[in-house]
Amino acid sequence: MCGVVGLIGENKAGEKLFPALFALQHRGQDAAGILSFDFQRGHFQLEKDLGLVSQVFPLERLARLQGSMALGHTRYSTIGTVEKEDLQPLVLSYPNGLGMVHNGNVTNYSEILDYVRKRRSRWTFTRNDLEILLHMMSIGVSDQLEEGANLNAEVLAKAARLVVEQVKGAYSIVGMMANLGMFAFCDPQGIRPLLIGRKLEEGRYKYCFSSEKQVFFGLGYEYWRDLRAGEFVFIDQEQNFFSFPLAEKIARPCMFEWIYFAGAETEWHHRPVYEVRLRLGEILAAEAARKMKLEVFDVDVVAPVPDTSRAAALRLAEVLEKPYREVLIKNRYVQRSFIVNEPEMRKAMVNLKLLPVESEIRGKKILLVDDSIVRGTTSARIIQLLREAGAEKVYLASTCPPIRYPCFYGIDFPEGESLVAFEKTEDQVARFLGVDALIYLPLSRLKEAIGLDSLCSACLDGDYPVKVSKNEFLDTRNRNIGGGGKNEVNV
């Protein structure tokens, strides 16, 4: 998962993306970058590094980001596989001045890489799939120019169409063509979100693209609309807006954005995240009543696993007419990267990640609400923790149906037995977690809660919107783990 953002029409657009990246920091905390373009000087300026947004950009670095058009990125990656060369944005200087950011994952990476190598005879590559997207786009443009076309919106749209036809996977892209303007497009099924904001000043709109809506609020923009699946959007130097169709497929937005990833403040497909999460709780209440039967009347308190599941737990409590309480407090200072040697200390650190509010737990029958259950290890630990703190009963309700398949489109899910629900019935999972009752929202009702019938729910039912061959699967996994070719230069 990553956060992307683009801005055109502002003075010092690059500098303005600094606050914007804070609003997308939760989508990626490993690295951040901004690329600006200055129409006056005809120059790109790129600043990116490992670290939090606040660490990557001291004032003097921001000051270099001149020009009225800029892209930004926050990056998520598994520990140990971060290479400086892989950070986004990436920019090509030759033969076209082309810069891009993206959120997603290319599934036929090796195939596309071979094609690019043949067409471009390049000797160095990053492991970043953005790089091959960038070259595909550039090849598409170059081919048309060689045939005599003039560089304009149509040429870009046609190049994007070639990308979309050949590159498989999920990708939401914002890009800049030197001296021309800013563009955005995504895979034909629009698996990852991309929103458009705008601000009217002196009779013309300035535009902003972003993975989430709160960026618009922070920058003083209004949220206009989503980028549509199969749409290519272009804004030129005079801030004229163009839209071209690339493909005609039905959108399959990733359901996990509403469940977990997206900030509570954003919306997508006209479905505000907070509202969806309330509805998830509402429907889950009915499921709980159905599954727990009489026991449901015995529940003393409904409690969320902080932070994402608060809205659902709250609404569930309302529907069941049970008190909502926060029985677990999240310690914001214990993070994933601490290394402690001794088992005793490790245990203490894990203990301190979520602290029980004993006064609300002892002697209570608790219905705990979590957004989803992936590996199940954290859930099992929480349930034991509540029991140790004196809970009489612990029921667990998940707003996400059982996750049983890997994601190839950018979410860091494991595969096979590492998924607690892999080849297990719900009862088996319940026993594994040590819970008195386990309520999963069924997939059909998840769609109801979101209000969309066409979703990407591959991790739930194995119905992959973009087919992935065995080889592509292995290839994707290897790239993520960090294979041999990882240290090359990108030039």
Added chain:
Amino acid sequence: MCGVVGLIGENKAGEKLFPALFALQHRGQDAAGILSFDFQRGHFQLEKDLGLVSQVFPLERLARLQGSMALGHTRYSTIGTVEKEDLQPLVLSYPNGLGMVHNGNVTNYSEILDYVRKRRSRWTFTRNDLEILLHMMSIGVSDQLEEGANLNAEVLAKAARLVVEQVKGAYSIVGMMANLGMFAFCDPQGIRPLLIGRKLEEGRYKYCFSSEKQVFFGLGYEYWRDLRAGEFVFIDQEQNFFSFPLAEKIARPCMFEWIYFAGAETEWHHRPVYEVRLRLGEILAAEAARKMKLEVFDVDVVAPVPDTSRAAALRLAEVLEKPYREVLIKNRYVQRSFIVNEPEMRKAMVNLKLLPVESEIRGKKILLVDDSIVRGTTSARIIQLLREAGAEKVYLASTCPPIRYPCFYGIDFPEGESLVAFEKTEDQVARFLGVDALIYLPLSRLKEAIGLDSLCSACLDGDYPVKVSKNEFLDTRNRNIGGGGKNEVNV
């Protein structure tokens, strides 16, 4: 505000305090330190530095903290006044091996400093009031030893009695006497919290002192009881427990611990913080009904200002039978120390600190609950933010009565006009904040909510448990702001 912790009886007690400090990090994020004592080698080892707990202690630093007795500290301080020499713990090597940590503030600092200088002819001092507490304790011990006493628990208790008689202010202290054991005591009115935990292993108790209860949970200790106002506690090398009376005053615990400072998971004076906060909401509901009259039925939604006021808002909503919603999301990445030059960017950064959930705001009459209102600037901004996001009405309820006086006991409150309620009626404050109605919890009902009649509520009613003269007031202020003598060495 600071967090203190002590541990005796464990192997590598110093190392074990590392996870403990994470549980107290919210009480101070500017610096952290651990001091260990090794009875075998007769040596202290001190490791402390500016930064978060996670930054201050790499593994090799923890490994040096040998021995079965240790103190820990997390430090809060205003930006710019942090000096490395001022960090805690402090240790005296000569004439007694004495180490201490504390939480609080000495109000007759200059007077005590003069006394110490006379008795000790020291040439260098930190600005830390712990240093003079340490010397006062050491002088008290040395005087008795010179008169022929043998160093033991009674001698320590007597020295502590002298400290308590002469040093004014609020202080909760944990200390270690080389080769002897660990002690704890506080000012006669017990203004700041100190709790005792223990763990029975092989027939004897190990002991742990901490500002908050969750430390015990993290380390596998049980919470035993509070340190009493006017009590001196000592645990010797064999882990025998002693208690001596120092003073006979009625406790005046700081009410702001329940309102804001303490973690929701702790308790003090048998009042669990989360429970108190629920009750604050409950009583505040009645106040709201009384003050808002019919308007109260019109409220669409009750919402907390995250994070502290969640419990109160929740209970208030329950009592009023109104839905509880989170309409503001806190951005964890925007912190106080960012420096941005341009007003436009500063505004964007402020905007991004609390993000509105528009779907829950537009067209709604919102009753917002905050733990307290100090300067009022944040409150005013939030109210404007809600209105801009489409709120029809915004009411504000505060679980803390109007703050009108400075705190001399360790809380970083401003004085005079910087306090929004200073010399203003509640209506004037309401107008200043731009709110449709403002409900403050009255002081009498605050006591009811906490369930204690004797509290330190000096910031509310000016009734200071420890009198502070004009000179002492100015002196305290100067030390906090950072006067001339700040860079001296402590040796």
Added chain:
Amino acid sequence: MCGVVGLIGENKAGEKLFPALFALQHRGQDAAGILSFDFQRGHFQLEKDLGLVSQVFPLERLARLQGSMALGHTRYSTIGTVEKEDLQPLVLSYPNGLGMVHNGNVTNYSEILDYVRKRRSRWTFTRNDLEILLHMMSIGVSDQLEEGANLNAEVLAKAARLVVEQVKGAYSIVGMMANLGMFAFCDPQGIRPLLIGRKLEEGRYKYCFSSEKQVFFGLGYEYWRDLRAGEFVFIDQEQNFFSFPLAEKIARPCMFEWIYFAGAETEWHHRPVYEVRLRLGEILAAEAARKMKLEVFDVDVVAPVPDTSRAAALRLAEVLEKPYREVLIKNRYVQRSFIVNEPEMRKAMVNLKLLPVESEIRGKKILLVDDSIVRGTTSARIIQLLREAGAEKVYLASTCPPIRYPCFYGIDFPEGESLVAFEKTEDQVARFLGVDALIYLPLSRLKEAIGLDSLCSACLDGDYPVKVSKNEFLDTRNRNIGGGGKNEVNV
């Protein structure tokens, strides 16, 4: 000034360049870099950074430099104009895999940049002239490939010929063509040095290119010969050696290499630097006798300004039959970058740069030998220092004739009045420096000392081997000082 090095035929050639760069550190202390190529994997790996060689390359960085072919660089630059993007080596990935390092300066930079922009429509550029050399070479190759040529040594040589015909200035280049091999060439007059070393192992030679000879010694290579002016040299993957003529001009090597820049251990044009410096002293002795007349017999001691002028001073002393003494000791710890505020402290720092050996100065008539006099400020200070330490007379002899013109070929000389000899007679310079006599080696005798008639002595007599127009002059100056376009990205 910079140092360049290339190595082909060794396992882990990149790692082996690490010690080699220490031997060239005196030619540039601002940055260092190594680029390796791995024929097996078909990949470049680039590691470069600001700082000393010892700082830039931790072990793990060296370990990444896989492959049997590598280039290295040490960089000299004026404070404040160092940009990370400008560091060498540079590598092009597309359309040819081409990496290069160089030492020198392009004088028609803007003209070439325009040409490259036209041919390559690039949107970002460093300010480094290597970048345009790299693109010119790449364009030369690409054009031939498009016409159907196969990539081989001839194609490279032809491309180099195009470079040499169009790019004006001084440049000694070592480069690598991916999958093909290593090449080297320089401007037609060979203004900057480039030497070839080799090592016979298992019946075939491994080759090494370097700015100076001691690199060969360090790596266990023998010094074979110089790269000739107008020669293009290529070594293929099997280590076969090819040489092609590019141009037929007479060499004009920079005389300042022997005077000052080169290490005493190297040689060039069969003239060992140490030997030349001895001869400079020998001839300077005759000049001193001629100019000082009877006074020369009165000299008590001949002394060098450390470190470069030791050899000359020594031989001069021998010829005059006067004792050679070191009356000034250089403090290695006071370097150019210290910033001190107070004039008094600045003075103390300057004082400590060169410390007088008073026992050898007091009451003595001293003939001081310096390699050259540029601005004259250091010389003036030294002379005053010797007088203050009690010298009776101070004579100054310079192994370099008066420097009166700027250098456009890579040496950081100032222009106009900043040069002490600018529009001044030797007597005027003597008076300015406050010296009892001033002896300059005449240009004719400098040639005699070096043993070459054809030299670049432009800074002495204004006879520029490569003509520089007024515009090019201004352009060069601006790029050196750090003009507007300095922060662009190189991609």
Added chain:
Amino acid sequence: MCGVVGLIGENKAGEKLFPALFALQHRGQDAAGILSFDFQRGHFQLEKDLGLVSQVFPLERLARLQGSMALGHTRYSTIGTVEKEDLQPLVLSYPNGLGMVHNGNVTNYSEILDYVRKRRSRWTFTRNDLEILLHMMSIGVSDQLEEGANLNAEVLAKAARLVVEQVKGAYSIVGMMANLGMFAFCDPQGIRPLLIGRKLEEGRYKYCFSSEKQVFFGLGYEYWRDLRAGEFVFIDQEQNFFSFPLAEKIARPCMFEWIYFAGAETEWHHRPVYEVRLRLGEILAAEAARKMKLEVFDVDVVAPVPDTSRAAALRLAEVLEKPYREVLIKNRYVQRSFIVNEPEMRKAMVNLKLLPVESEIRGKKILLVDDSIVRGTTSARIIQLLREAGAEKVYLASTCPPIRYPCFYGIDFPEGESLVAFEKTEDQVARFLGVDALIYLPLSRLKEAIGLDSLCSACLDGDYPVKVSKNEFLDTRNRNIGGGGKNEVNV
């Protein structure tokens, strides 16, 4: 070895010591520190850290060093044993305000430590012998004050006398007593140097103490005289000068200061270092003639091992009427701390430390002059290097007699077989080194060259001026290597 310096009478004396420490950097490059005292505020300020002088003191750190009295220190230590707590200066705040720096080594450390522990019941200690010197001085002062004395120069002198009577070893100390003034003294035989400088301004002298003379030159002071063995010197706040006798022993200055340690620009006992080194060469010439017999006429060139032995080689060449040449160039960038894994790279790095000037070596008979031969490994390597570069014969002359015994007074010599001359005749050493002839200066003639009969030459003849017992020897060794108790705090 270390460098010490003290300054009294200047405004901002601490800041002024910054340039002074550069002039003493060659005596210790591991750490640096300055302690200042401000009579107005009655405060010490201490700034010290690991690193070069240039790294330890940024401007803001210097600015804190207020007051007219200050001490400075540069520290030498073996890799891996540097602890921040061990850095100098050290300051005691209680019971007296006392700060000190020293150069040397205490040989009865454990005995003195026991005494201090008894008298001071301290619980923490550094491993630095300065700390116990500081406490001994402080105990001496405190004891007199307790008996009713007033703190003044006599009291300090009497305390210093007690130190000198009990503490064995070599130590040159500069100290400051808060509110009183600056003092200096050394062990009764004055084994390590301490010089006094002064500057007359407005009718009174300001004073400076330093290990070497060039500090005075840098600060604009005149060199007045040496501190005498057995002398206690005190300068009060009004800059009045006092001198008291402490002991009546004959001075035994360390001969190695002239041979190697001291800068060429300093002097001691009226013997300028450069002059002594010339004389060493002169006498060594006679020894060479005597030992080499007819061969001496065959020598083609006399060459120093850079840098220290230049003066001796030069004079030796003059006397033998042979040319002096520099055949080895020292690479200033290859330093002791580089870690390289592969033997091949290690060899290259060693090769590059000293580079041969082949033009001066090939076919020549070379008489190489080195200041001393300790382990012999470097000498053996150099000799082989010269042979490989074509030298016909290599003779080696050492200005220092054979080193056969360890030093207990602060020089980092090894013991036993690690010393090449240990239990070997000169011929055996010659064979070991692979040299055609080996000439050592005899001890008697070393004294002649220095012009002093009473020297510390313990490492040459085992005649230790301060006796060291077996236990003390082992103890010293352990402390140097880094024993168990090294991490304690100094408070």
